[in-house]
Structures are given as C-alpha cells and as structure tokens.
Amino acid sequence: MFLRNERSIKEFMSYYPVVSVLVILHLALWFIIDFLQLPIGESLYQWGAGSNYLINQGEWWRLITPIFLHAGLMHALFNSFSLVLFGPALEQMLGKTKFVLAYVGAGFIGDLGTYLLGPDSFWYTHVGASGAIFGLFGIYIFMVVFRKHLIDQANSQIVVTIFVIGLVMTFVRSNINIYAHIFGFIGGFAIAPLVLTKARAYSPWRNRRDYDPNDTSIKFDPNRWKKRRMPAQLKKNIFWIIFGVLVVLGLFSRFLR
Numbered sequence: 001m002f003l004r005n006e007r008s009i010k011e012f013m014s015y016y017p018v019v020s021v022l023v024i025l026h027l028a029l030w031f032i033i034d035f036l037q038l039p040i041g042e043s044l045y046q047w048g049a050g051s052n053y054l055i056n057q058g059e060w061w062r063l064i065t066p067i068f069l070h071a072g073l074m075h076a077l078f079n080s081f082s083l084v085l086f087g088p089a090l091e092q093m094l095g096k097t098k099f100v101l102a103y104v105g106a107g108f109i110g111d112l113g114t115y116l117l118g119p120d121s122f123w124y125t126h127v128g129a130s131g132a133i134f135g136l137f138g139i140y141i142f143m144v145v146f147r148k149h150l151i152d153q154a155n156s157q158i159v160v161t162i163f164v165i166g167l168v169m170t171f172v173r174s175n176i177n178i179y180a181h182i183f184g185f186i187g188g189f190a191i192a193p194l195v196l197t198k199a200r201a202y203s204p205w206r207n208r209r210d211y212d213p214n215d216t217s218i219k220f221d222p223n224r225w226k227k228r229r230m231p232a233q234l235k236k237n238i239f240w241i242i243f244g245v246l247v248v249l250g251l252f253s254r255f256l257r
Contacts, residue, residue: 001089001155001202012088018096019087022103023080025068026129030076033069045069050126052115063115067107069127079129086136089202093150098195106135106187113183126177131184137163138188143196150201 006012013020033041048065055062070076091099110131118124140159143151151159170181 001151002085002158004084004088016088016091018091018099018103019083022068022083022087022129026070026076026080026083029068030070030073034072045127048127050111050114051122052118052120052124053122055115056120063111064104064108066111066127067104067129067132070129071127075128079133082133083129083136086133086140090136090139093199093202094195102139102188102191102195103132103135105191106138106184107132109187109190110134110177110180110182110184113186114177114179117179118177126180128177128180131177131180131187134166134181134184135188135191137166138185138190139192139195141185142189142192146193147196147199150196150199 004012006015029041029044032038033045048062048069050062050066051059070079087099087103090102094102107129111126114126114131118126137159140151141163144156144159148156166181167185170176170178
C-alpha cells in the first residue's frame with residue numbers, strides 16, 4: 001500500500017489526481033507566498049491562516065483554509081511527502097469524492113479542536129495539513145481494528161508504528177499544534193465507518209489498463225499472512241519504509257505544525 005510502483009510522475013498523477021492536486025496546491029501556495037513574496041501571497045496567508053481570535057470575529061472559513069497553507073518550504077515538503085506516502089491507497093479505496101470529504105473533514109475537525117481548546121490571542125496562528133494527514137491515520141487505524149479485510153498484516157504494522165512515532169513526537173516537539181493532530185486523528189477515526197462503506201482493498205494493479213478483476217492470482221487475500229511466512233524482500237521493504245520515515249521525521253520534525 002505504501003510502496004510506490006508508478007513508473008512516472010505522470011502515471012502517479014493519472015492514478016491519484018486528488019493527492020496530486022493537493023500536493024501541487026501545497027507547493028504552489030508556498031511558491032507564491034514565501035518564494036515570490038508577492039503582495040497577493042501575503043494577503044492569501046493573512047486571509048487563510050488559522051486564528052481563533054479572528055474566528056471569534058466571524059471568519060469561520062479559517063477552520064478549513066489553514067489545511068492548505070504552510071509555514072515554509074520544509075513544512076510544505078514534509079506534509080506533501082506524508083500525503084504522497086499515505087494518501088494514494090485511500091484515494092483508490094474510497095474514491096475521489098469520499099477521499100476529499102474525509103481529508104477536508106478530518107482537517108476541519110482538527111482546526112475545530114484548535115479553536116475550542118487553543119488560545120484566543122490575536123498573535124496565535126496556525127497553518128498546515130498535518131491535522132488532515134492525522135485524519136488519514138485515523139481511517140487506517142479504524143481499518144486495523146474494525147476492517148481487517150481491507151488491510152494486511154504488514155501494512156497494519158507500518159501504519160501502527162508510524163502513527164505511534166508521530167503521536168509521541170506530537171507531545172515531545174515544540175511548535176506543534178497538538179490539538180490539530182489529536183482532533184484530526186479523532187475526526188478521521190469517526191469519519192472512517194462512513195467513507196469505508198463499499199470500500200475495496202487496495203491493489204497496485206487496479207489502476208493498470210491490463211488489470212483483470214477476475215484474475216484471482218492478484219486479488220487481496222486477508223489470510224495469506226497466516227498461510228506462509230512473510231517474504232524476505234517484503235520484510236526488507238518494510239524496514240526501509242520505516243527507516244526512511246524515521247529519517248525524514250528526524251530532519252523535518254521541527255517544521256511540523
């Protein structure tokens with residue numbers, strides 16, 4: 001689910017258009033706001049950044065717009081990397097509409113938690129997609145617990161491991177919006193039973209034109225891990241995924257929201 005096997009960026013974009021648009025939006029807004037430093041960029045940031053003080057003044061759109069803004073390049077890159085890693089499988093499983101609703105819904109709940117429990121100071125602002133991304137973890141953890149037929153053992157272990165690491169870092173690192181992470185996860189977990197209705201298990205072959213849904217040799221078998229030991233190559237892939245995420249977390253954690 002988390003090993004990318006697309007042969008090009010064009011192929012990735014054709015398979016996962018929602019994830020691709022979100023990543024492009026992250027980077028485009030960073031380019032306009034931080035790199036070009038155009039007046040319109042500064043206006044966009046001031047208009048969209050999360051601010052409990054301004055929400056109290058009636059600017060309710062700030063419960064959603066912070067999801068798409070970031071505090072610098074590394075912040076945008078890290079959240080985009082996380083989205084590319086964990087978003088495609090859910091986009092395929094849920095479909096475009098449900099994926100958008102789940103992603104934005106979890107981000108909204110994360111920002112709502114920030115509004116309800118965060119400081120009301122005029123100087124306190126927050127931006128970033130990490131609340132929405134923690135919402136994706138909420139959906140995955142729901143699958144691990146209640147929809148085991150949708151996710152195999154190896155990917156369950158990856159999800160749980162990285163989620164625990166992210167949760168720990170939420171509380172030990174500074175400058176992180178704890179409320180967005182926690183409530184984003186809760187939001188994703190709560191939304192999961194709604195969006196997982198009729199969801200199909202992820203298949204890396206389903207997007208290909210030569211995919212045959214009647215070919216049982218490539219269908220997902222939730223019991224296959226009980227039938228044989230995990231292949232050595234798969235174990236190695238899992239190790240390097242977790243290792244790579246740990247490295248990125250170590251390098252970029254200070255830029256998380």
